[in-house]
Amino acid sequence: MTDSKYFTTTKKGEIFELKAELNSDKKEKKKEAVKKVIASMTVGKDVSALFPDVVNCMQTDNLELKKLVYLYLMNYAKSQPDMAIMAVNTFVKDCEDPNPLIRALAVRTMGCIRVDKITEYLCEPLRKCLKDEDPYVRKTAAVCVAKLHDINAQLVEDQGFLDTLKDLISDSNPMVVANAVAALSEIAESHPSSNLLDLNPQSINKLLTALNECTEWGQIFILDCLANYTPKDDREAQSICERVTPRLSHANSAVVLSAVKVLMKFMEMLSKDLDYYGTLLKKLAPPLVTLLSAEPELQYVALRNINLIVQKRPEILKHEMKVFFVKYNDPIYVKLEKLDIMIRLASQANIAQVLAELKEYATEVDVDFVRKAVRAIGRCAIKVEQSAERCVSTLLDLIQTKVNYVVQEAIVVIKDIFRKYPNKYESVIATLCENLDSLDEPEARAAMIWIVGEYAERIDNADELLESFLEGFHDESTQVQLQLLTAIVKLFLKKPTETQELVQQVLSLATQDSDNPDLRDRGYIYWRLLSTDPVAAKEVVLAEKPLISEETDLIEPTLLDELICYIGTLASVYHKPPSAFVEGGRGVVHKTLPPRTASNESTESPETAPAGAPPGEQPDVIPAQGDLLGDLLNLDLGPPVSGPPLATSSVQMGAVDLLGGGLDSLIGGTNFVAPPTAAVPANLGAPIGSGLSDLFDLTSGVGTLSGSYVAPKAVWLPAMKAKGLEISGTFTRQVGSISMDLQLTNKALQVMTDFAIQFNRNSFGLAPAAPLQVHAPLSPNQTVEISLPLSTVGSVMKMEPLNNLQVAVKNNIDVFYFSTLYPLHILFVEDGKMDRQMFLATWKDIPNENEAQFQIRDCPLNAEAVSSKLQSSNIFTVARRNVEGQDMLYQSLKLTNGIWVLAELRIQPGNPSCTLSLKCRAPEVSQHVYQAYETILKN
């Protein structure tokens, strides 16, 4: 039988001829004609004009012919919806056929015809087929529900197909179960909120049982579905892992990868001390290595995934370096990926082998691969210090080969090595300079110029070298021009006598002849610096540069965690979240790794668990103060203030309104620092209100100081409670020293003297660094302002809340006690900037359950403004990235007692609220750090 002849009919009038043949009485001729039609359809010819004639052939008992007609229908029904109705009867009839294959074929095809009118007729047959006695029909019907949902979701819900589909998960036939799971998973994806795939320990158990029995494809559907489940505790996670591990020996790589996904995800929940954890780690390595003996396309998918796994859990493959060695015949995409993984796995233990390999690769043919290999040598030097010397000499050998692109790439990486190990390998500069002429790529030229500028004092003819570049200044790319400008300025600062002319030349080129604003600006800045203050210029231009970090292309931790949830899928191949390449709402649900939950802990849903202190403790904030303040607070404050701090501030705001209009603007900012005590006098009535207003007037100037944000003063101790002494105050931090700014007012009728102050032990060891000095006696109605320096070396006791400070003030009348809450940002020290590498490592190192997430609302600032605002309060931005239009700021801060807090701030342009994720080894501070953030950002 040779069907190929159907492809060759290209005559004119073909359609007409086909029409005649389709209407022929002879069965054979009809069949031939339909085949021709399908062949034309395949090559892209429009044969829709034959619709009625083809549909006429549908009424046949020849299954082959029927299938071909169905194929045609699926293709053209949409363009001829009215005609398609003609086919409905046959479909409905076929759904009742005694032959299960025909029943299944009918329901399968009907689902593919995307015509509204047909879908109406589909419902009844589909309902029957879902309960068909034959499993083959049921498994086909299960998928059909997903098809119908894609066309008309409402119809599927109204007809109750979803419930029937859910029932099929308990079907006796494993393939029916698998298809039902696949269909449900897909439907659930378009309804992220619905609890469609109601996964619970019972249904999970059913799935795990079906897993052992169904086809390889069914196993993939089930494993992918399992990966979306979050076990309730570590015990359940372990038991699922135990039942999934046998899949690692399956011959189908997709089954293996999906199993790896489930294991990687659930492993998050297991304690690292568990024996099972170690066993699992060991079990994961061999199957991953085996994936590398699959066909090259699958190897590529596997390698992209291994790249993620190695970043998440380097321990799994740390001894498997050799399997990633590149084979001569590997396709280029496999080679490049292997190289990437080799660098990630490189360590002191295996560096010798790795270097020997890389050197081999650098002599290969493929330009991209060779470049990457050369770059990899440089990265090894930076990553493994012990190997730096060997790397440099390898690079020198490569430069000697004089292969143009090798030389250029080598020079680019040597520049990086110089940055990492300054003043160590300058001996090679001479060799580099020899190759100056062969450099034609901007990056390499820029790197070389940088080297010459940086080490100008050791290169005798530096001026000549740079001058040679200067000749074609305007033909260079911006990168090179900028570098050249800087290098010549450096040279001038190092050897001012000989190079004056050169520097003038470059400055005039940059400022007068160039129309690139960056270049011009830089030129002007140098020019002015040099002409006004050469010493300052030296300090700026020749400043010591920060060391570069080891690994440059690590995937950012939250993205990495998300990608781990997508192992095996396209997202893991692209290393991008699905939202980056999938249109519409489908599959864009943000996935995260589960938090670790021990079985003995109470189970909380993941959303509420990391949100800092459990909500139940919040109301304690005020009663705790009340203890000290005596009964007054409890009696007069009326209804106890409860709820999170935001609610507290709204109570305050309400109270402030009582004080009269003029004050609103002043107090607007005090929503955090001012403790609720401010509300007390307000509630008590008008007489004190006027006094208060004076007080607020006085403080109005305070908030604008540079340095950390300073809240306006608030009343800490009302006169009522302290026999006429009123104390208000605030905390400040300036240039490393903390102080408590107090304002004492004598509202009594007698003179006050002999002031002294003492703090109770507190969480961060705050203590007065000097005695409270009130120089003159305080006469009635007099106010005095004092700044009391504080130290953090006092005795420490954990307070509740953490930032509670209990204070005793004595004067000649009595001893008074009050307590106040200090804003945490006064404890943020100036050297709280972590380097990037350290940040990444620490972020990874801190377990996920220590992460807390908060929303900062109504903060319409952009990333720069946020960053600079926070910086002035010693919250330092370590790195900044833009992910899909959102700005991600990675920040670090350090408390006086050495606790580091790492933060990730997600800012969406146009959205006034931003998301703050905090990670800290002492999670209890997170809540207060968040409040500090809020205070700083909103003022």
Add this chain to the structure above:
Amino acid sequence: MIGGLFIYNHKGEVLISRVYRDDIGRNAVDAFRVNVIHARQQVRSPVTNIARTSFFHVKRSNIWLAAVTKQNVNAAMVFEFLYKMCDVMAAYFGKISEENIKNNFVLIYERLDEILDFGYPQNSETGALKTFITQQGIKSQHQTKEEQSQITSQVTGQIGWRREGIKYRRNELFLDVLESVNLLMSPQGQVLSAHVSGRVVMKSYLSGMPECKFGMNDKIVIEKQGKGTADETSKSGKQSIAIDDCTFHQCVRLSKFDSERSISFIPPDGEFELMRYRTTKDIILPFRVIPLVREVGRTKLEVKVVIKSNFKPSLLAQKIEVRIPTPLNTSGVQVICMKGKAKYKASENAIVWKIKRMAGMKESQISAEIELLPTNDKKKWARPPISMNFEVPFAPSGLKVRYLKVFEPKLNYSDHDVIKWVRYIGRSGIYETRC
């Protein structure tokens, strides 16, 4: 899930196009042709994203198979599916070529209808598929009701790979242990990496639904048994091997392997691949290649290569071939070899040295003088490694089949009645020595 499947010839003409999802239009067919098949620069990844549509492709001879999707599909699954699809096609009509595809396009469409539903792969076992899709079109017209339900239960059932009621007069099975040994050696003779990837292929002609149990000299199993009868293992002196990892055909009960490390299964009828495995320890490297390359001035190279066979003298290696790469600017080559035939093949830039047979513990040598054209090309010759091909009648990993027991409780034949054949073949995989 998979949105559509296209098959193209080398010119980029569509031979088969089947769309499963509404989000894939006809323009996807052209997008792939323009951006991948006709791309000016060879595409450097088997996955391509064009305008938010992802294309997965594999190539078989000069035929392109492409799967298309707009969703975040399981990428590993798509490739596994494409390979399966190739297997299925090969099982029906042999080599995948433009002519064969055109000749069988109706069959292929039927197949695609059956093995992929709405983009979800369904049963793809050729054994099962052949029961109801045949080259003569679908059989179903003349089937009885029982036959039909038997087909459907087999296609969807737990043992989808075997049908009931198979009968043979002579129960027979063949086991082939096929290994490919891979080596990368430094010029100094240091093993940079070496591994064996092996396959156990079984051909079974057994009646009924036989339950099989397969045993080999797996270190873990031997050691487990050894605890009970320590002297027995030492007496037999059998060497056991450490298997790094193995994967099994879907008929093998994986949970049983995981818990007891026993390999039990009901085999498909006919030929199938029972397991694949990989070993890296104590590999017998059948040949050692010792290269010596000397540059004599700028226009001459002297090459000497010695090969040594390293196995029992009673065994014979076959089909030995050594490829010695030569520089691109080679103008002439003189070769002298002690054994076999050697030829310089200019089109392949290599000297190919062939030896029909060679016994163990022998050595042979080739020397060549290569004349070079003077070039001013700065780029140095990359010196590709010397590669070797061969076939030896033993398993370089040391794997031994210990038993394959057959139980069929319903029929009256026992393990002893089954005729069993075992064969070991070791072949070279990528067997390279750098020079």
